[in-house]
Amino acid sequence: MSDQPELDRSADDMVAETDTGARDPSAAWQARLIIGTCIAWSVFQLYIASRLPGVVAQATGMGIFANIVAQARFVHLAFAIMLATLAFPLFKSSPRDRVPFYDWILMALGVAACLYLVVFRFEIADRPGLWNTTDITMSAIGMTVLMISVYRSLGLPLVVVASCFILFAFFGGYSEWARNITNYGGASLSKALGHYWMQTEGVFGVALGVSTTMIFLFVLFGALLDRAGGGNWFIKVAIALLGALRGGPAKAAVLSSMMTGMISGSSIANTVTTGTFTIPLMKRIGFPAEKAGAVEVASSTNGQLTPPVMGAAAFLMVEYVNIPYIDVVKHAFLPAVISYIALLYIVHLESLKIGLKGLEKPGRRIGVLMIMILFLSGFIFLGICTFLMIGLRAVLDPFMGESVYAAVALLAVLYIALVGVAARYPDIAMDKDDDGPPTAPRLTPTLIGGAYFAIPIFVLIWNLMVRTDSLDRLSPALSALWATVFMIVIALTHRPLKAMFRSQGFGTELARGWRDFVDGLILGARNMIGIGVATGAAGIIVGTISLTGAHQVIGQVIEVISGGNLIILLVLVAVLSLILGMGLPTTANYIVVSSLMAPVIVSVGAQSGLIVPLIAVHMFVFYFGILADDTPPVGLAAYAAAAISRGDPIRTGVQGFAYDIRTALLPFLFIFNTDLLLIDVGFAKAILVFFVSLIAMLLFAAATQGYFIAKSRKWESVALLFIAFMLFRPDFFLDQVSERYATATGPAGLTLMDETADGKDIRLVVEGPDFDTGEMKPTTITVPAIADDALAALEAQGLLVREESGALLLDEPFPGTPHFESLGIGYDFYGDQPVTITTVEVENERWPKELFFIPALILLAGIVLIQRPRATQAAF
Incomplete structure (x- = not known):
């Protein structure tokens, strides 16, 4: 080597x-x-x-x-x-x-x-x-x-x-x-x-500006939490929870990287923080060096996708897409959870293929069913606590007004109580190579021993997401400030408080707490150096675009190469993100590619008849910018993992990217199926979307790994891919048997609009000469219907339409109207060719697309029956 x-x-x-x-x-x-x-x-x-x-x-x-x-x-x-x-x-x-x-x-x-x-x-x-x-x-x-x-x-x-x-x-x-x-x-x-x-x-x-007001505080919060011992606690809890399962250390690596990813803005730092413990454990139970490193790389790079505290680019998304941070979290939640569960499943399949076992564990072993119950009960407990705190705040409001003293007092009492309970348990140290066979610590003492580290995270989530509008939900910056202040208190006091409860030396632990606090301040600033200068340099790119319109040149080049095909365009953008991401940090990569390509993707989608939400485009770029951290030959996270595993960095990166194929698939899916981003999706449907998408992603993972219940034959892997596609895109098959839209042209289009129910979206296909090239181009927009009054519905959107020679001619929309950006700037309304509404489309009443889940599940049952006799070992 x-x-x-x-x-x-x-x-x-x-x-x-x-x-x-x-x-x-x-x-x-x-x-x-x-x-x-x-x-x-x-x-x-x-x-x-x-x-x-x-x-x-x-x-x-x-x-x-x-x-x-x-x-x-x-x-x-x-x-x-x-x-x-x-x-x-x-x-x-x-x-x-x-x-x-x-x-x-x-x-x-x-x-x-x-x-x-x-x-x-x-x-x-x-x-x-x-x-x-x-x-x-x-x-x-x-x-x-x-x-x-x-x-x-x-x-x-x-x-x-x-x-x-x-x-x-x-x-x-x-x-x-x-x-x-x-x-x-x-x-x-x-x-x-x-x-x-x-x-x-x-x-x-x-x-x-975002780096100054928001990103620094979140990075500082993560640094303080890590230096105080919170990162180590996450790792210990993950190993205690999953370590005894088949391939347990690898599953613990996935879970701990997901949790520490919330507090780390760097894939490399995340790889080292958790990989220092998990990679040797994976190797000791039988994982090859490259696969052990690859599991850690795939887990750590995805850490920036994990809400509620995502990578620095997520805060930039707030400004660029102009939506609240809670909406960014909502849109990112489902893909992130599905991606991590699928990675756990991939690790499980690798363990089955190699024939691995889990770590030895003292006390009662926790089964898979019990782990699922713990996860669900954790969400239920958080929900109950949330409603109790909302109710308590409502009761105290008449007496306390806008004061925060009551909340601070409650948190202080809870913190001291949790530290007092934690002091009853010994601090748990990780196994070392010379400690004999590795073991997983017991869950109860491990979880309780650091439960107080969850309080500042709870404060952050509460202020970001839970507080209702009537109770003044805080901005991301102010939420991070409150969480950081409470984290500072914990860093300074948790060690001396434990010593006091244990009747041990108070002064020594007080000094250790002060060192943790100072080290956190230092680490937070040093972690921000690259982000600070990167956002400044990225501002040069954004400034050039505003000064010159350079995005139009680059956008037209890529649009010409793609031939106006949205799929090809998305692949090119993904490749561009991966190439730039080999040398740029995620934040700079996101700024560059989103500034250049987001308008082009939206425009080409509209020309193809697909209206792509802007948040979906930005999430697409965000995902591939993150994936670049494990893309060979320059994936630095793979090199960091290889330095720990002593494996080959290129092979580690290739294997890590193979594990991350499921993450690379998700952006393409939510461009065409925005239900995955929970856009205009109710709670009940969100639950259905989650479970169906999760099953589909697990089947995709099984197909790419070549192992389901047993080793899959090639045709079985193809069948699993087909089932996954049916579950992800049931509307594709429905479109083959039933027309999605009722269409009309010319004056008949206005009649169709009149007959449409109030508030229902109507699609208008607009065609006219491009402002820059003069060539005729189509685009698609939506307007909400006003029953029995088509012209009023159009005027409400700033669209003035007149009939002339059997065509619907469109006048230039005024600045400030909803469609000025998509129509007013892009079309030449004063050329020889008029801008017209060529087609009016209204969605038909059709069968529910979910009906196609039935044949997909029947086909899945057939694969299960075929593979079950070939299974040579228990599934868990």
Whole structure:
């Protein structure tokens, strides 16, 4: 393995180099400067997220304390650039034990360029767009140092992508083809640099704003929870729950990675955190090194999909799609749960194929049925607690008003009680290689021994999702602040409280709690370095799009390659996400691909007659950006897992991606079946969708693994795939036997609209000359019907229609009306060819598509009967 230097490094070293910085200065003052900067950044973020700036400003009469919140994103990037320069060596040959002189110069220049926008904010506001020489000089310095910071912390790919967009901003006007598409004639140095740096259209745009207000707090929350011992507790609970089952350590790896994925924004860090314990256990029960690493990789990369705390890109989705965070969580919930259960099933099938057993476990062994009951009872318990707390809050409201003191007091009592109970049990340590045969710890003492770690997560979920509108559901940023504050309290106090309950040394544990708190502040800031500079660099791409319309050029290229076929377009976008994701972090990958391709997917879908919700498109890009972390040959999570398992990193990545095929399938499914995203789905139907989709995904997993009840023959695997398709897309088969829409053209279309029930969606196929190319193109939109008045239904949507020569001619919709973005910008309403409504479509009353579940289940029963006699071992 000497030709694979990646394996000669420890996984922790890899995390340091890719996530937190590999420099470790020997000079104490330099090390203290890095640590102090990390602590200052974390404290600053907590300060601006709280109400303290306003309180301090009111108490002192100094408005700067309140204004700093408005300038926070400039300070945020200054911290990120400073730490990137200090913590990450510029070159492989650069010293790691000290900060060289050129880094001090770069750090000073970068910080000065950011703080220039704070110090001279009033002068800059007085000359918007009229940038002077100093403005342009500081902008050029800031952009240069930012790109260097991105290179040193994230590598070359994002620098190359951002540089291409900068070059397009300066020289794109020289291309006649690009100029014809975008009407962009090029930008001067002053205009472009001012656009990128001096205003909030470029570097300091939406992405960096979300990083400042939301992402940092969630990353800090996860770092504090991990340093306090919450991450370790998750792993222990998972092993206690699933370790004794067949292939138990691998199943525990899946469950623990799902739980720690809620608090970790990095696939690599997640791989190392849980893999350090689970990969050796998997190998000790018989998993090959590559498969042990692949299970951990597949589990860890999917951790960012897990609600309620998803990866950083999920918070950007809130801004880009313009929906509340709770809606993002709702849409992401079903695919994430199905994906993880399917991965558990894949691990189970691998264990069956290899003939593995589980870990030995003292006490009574928990069966599969009991585990399912525990899961269900956990959800039921959470629901009961939720309703009790809502009722308690309603009772206390007349006395407490908007005060939070009652809630804080209740949480404090609950916390102290749980710590007191946990103190009765010994702290459980993980098995080591020299401890003899590995064993799974008992569930009850393990679960109770750290149950108080669930309180801040409960606070976060409560504030994000449970509080009703009448009780002021909090924003994601404020929810994360409250959860982080409570996590700080736990980090500081849980060890000394345990010592007090155990009548042990209080002072020593108090010092350990303080170290946990400080380490959490440091780790949170260091984990944010890459995200901070990545969101700044991604802002360059978004700024170029707003300045030049570059997305139209790239979008048209990919649209031409796809030939207007939505499936081919989706495959191309998936491949683009995977390729970019090999070198870009998930956040930057999501920003780039969604900015470029989301409008194109929606447009091509509409031209094909499929109306794709914007959230589905963004989730599609999000999924494939995450999958890039285990895509060979550059999947860093696979290299981290291979460093632990001592297996081959390429084979680990290939096997991990094979396990993740089920995750790659889901985005294509929810583009065509939005029920999976719970869009316009009631509770009862959501339950049906969940169970049917879960069965379908498990069958897909069985088909790809070549093993169901027994080893599958090829035709049986094909049959399982066909059954899975029938369950996922029953409407496809219904469309073959029954027309989905009643259609009408011309004036008959208005008659059909008149006859449609009030509020029912009507599809209008609009055709006209493209504004840029002049070629005729179709698109599909929906409008709600108004019974007996078609013209009123159209006018309510800002659509003015007139009959002329047997056709329905459409006038240009006004800005601000619902369909201005899809029609008003895309069509030339004043050309030789008019824009017309060619077809009106109303959905027919048909059989329920769920009827096709019946033949699918009958066929499944046949496969079960055929394979059952060939089974050589028990299923569990």
